[in-house]
Amino acid sequence: MPELPEVEIVRRGLEPVLNGNTIAACHLFAPALRYPFSANFCTLLDGGTITASRRRGKYLLIDLDNAYCLIWHLGMSGRVRIYRADDEERHARIKHDHVVFEMSDGSVIVFNDPRRFGFMKLERQSDLDASAPFNKMGPEPLGNSFNGDALGAAIKNKKTNIKAALLDQNVVAGVGNIYACEALYMAGIDPATLACDLKKTHVEALARAVRAVLVKAIEAGGSTLKDYRQTDGSLGYFQHMFGVYDREGKPCPDCTCDVIVRGGVQRIVQNGRSTFYCPVRQK
DNA sequence: AGTGTCGCCTGAATGC
DNA sequence: TGCATTCAGGCGACAC
Numbered sequence: 001m002p003e004l005p006e007v008e009i010v011r012r013g014l015e016p017v018l019n020g021n022t023i024a025a026c027h028l029f030a031p032a033l034r035y036p037f038s039a040n041f042c043t044l045l046d047g048g049t050i051t052a053s054r055r056r057g058k059y060l061l062i063d064l065d066n067a068y069c070l071i072w073h074l075g076m077s078g079r080v081r082i083y084r085a086d087d088e089e090r091h092a093r094i095k096h097d098h099v100v101f102e103m104s105d106g107s108v109i110v111f112n113d114p115r116r117f118g119f120m121k122l123e124r125q126s127d128l129d130a131s132a133p134f135n136k137m138g139p140e141p142l143g144n145s146f147n148g149d150a151l152g153a154a155i156k157n158k159k160t161n162i163k164a165a166l167l168d169q170n171v172v173a174g175v176g177n178i179y180a181c182e183a184l185y186m187a188g189i190d191p192a193t194l195a196c197d198l199k200k201t202h203v204e205a206l207a208r209a210v211r212a213v214l215v216k217a218i219e220a221g222g223s224t225l226k227d228y229r230q231t232d233g234s235l236g237y238f239q240h241m242f243g244v245y246d247r248e249g250k251p252c253p254d255c256t257c258d259v260i261v262r263g264g265v266q267r268i269v270q271n272g273r274s275t276f277y278c279p280v281r282q283k
Numbered sequence: 284a285g286t287g288t289c290g291c292c293t294g295a296a297t298g299c
Numbered sequence: 300t301g302c303a304t305t306c307a308g309g310c311g312a313c314a315c
Contacts (some may be wrong), residue, residue, distance in 0.1 A: 003308060034291075034310080058309075076308050077293075096293085115292045116310060160286060176308055226295075259306065271287065
C-alpha cells in the first residue's frame, strides 16, 4: 500500500466525513487485523465526536473528544471506502470489509484489507508523541524541518545503503519502496551507495527529490499498483509517471542510451526488497 | 545499538 | 485447466 502520498489522499477523502462528525456505531467483522482489536475498541469509539484528523508518516491519526486518538495504518493492501448518507449501497459489505463506522450524518466509512497487514488501535492523545512508533519517527518530508541538513544528520552514521536508509521511518517519515526508488532516480544517486558515504551535494539533492516526488504523487492522486484506491474508488495516476519503479528493462525518462545494449532500468534486491534504478544516470 | 532476515496474510501473476 | 510457486506498497520480532 500506501506510502505517504496514498495515505494523504485517503486523509483528504476522509476529512469531510470525519471532522465534527460523530461515530454513531463501530462494527468489527474480524477479531484482529495485524493485531487483535482491544476489548474496548468499539466502546471507546461509539458516540465519539471527531475533533481532528491528521497524518503522520504513513499513519492516519483521528482525534476524538474523549481524549483518545485512533491510530490507523493501511498496511499493504488497506482500502477505505466512503459512502454518502444518500448512497443506497452503503450497507452492502464485500469480502475483507473488516471495520465499519456508521457516522451520525448517515455516511459510512469502511476499512477493507485483504492481507490484514493494516491495524487500528486507540491511544491516549497525551501519550501519542511519546509512544512507538512516533517517539522515534523522522521528520515529515513535506514539512519545514526536512531539508538536506536534517537528512544528512539522520544518515551520517548509517552504514547501510541509502535505499534502505530512506525506508527507515526514523530517518524520514512516510517513504516506502516506490518513492525511495523514484527519489534516488530523480537525484541521480546509486541506491547501493552507503548512506554515510553520500556527498553533501547528493544529500541535498536527495532531500529535494524526496519532497518533489511526494508532492507530484499527491497531485496525481497517489500510485495504484493493485490494491490502492482513493476513498471514492478512483485510481491514482502516479504509476504512469514512474521513472524507474516497476520498469525493469525499459528506458528511463531521461534515457539517451541504447536500451538494447545497456539493458534499461535494472532491478536488484536490497535488504529483501526490489530496487529499480538506472545504472547510467545513478552513480 | 545498529543492521539484516524472516514472517505475518491473501490474491494475482507466472510456470509447469 | 489446474496446481504450485513467487511476489507484492509495511512493520516488528528476532538473531547477530
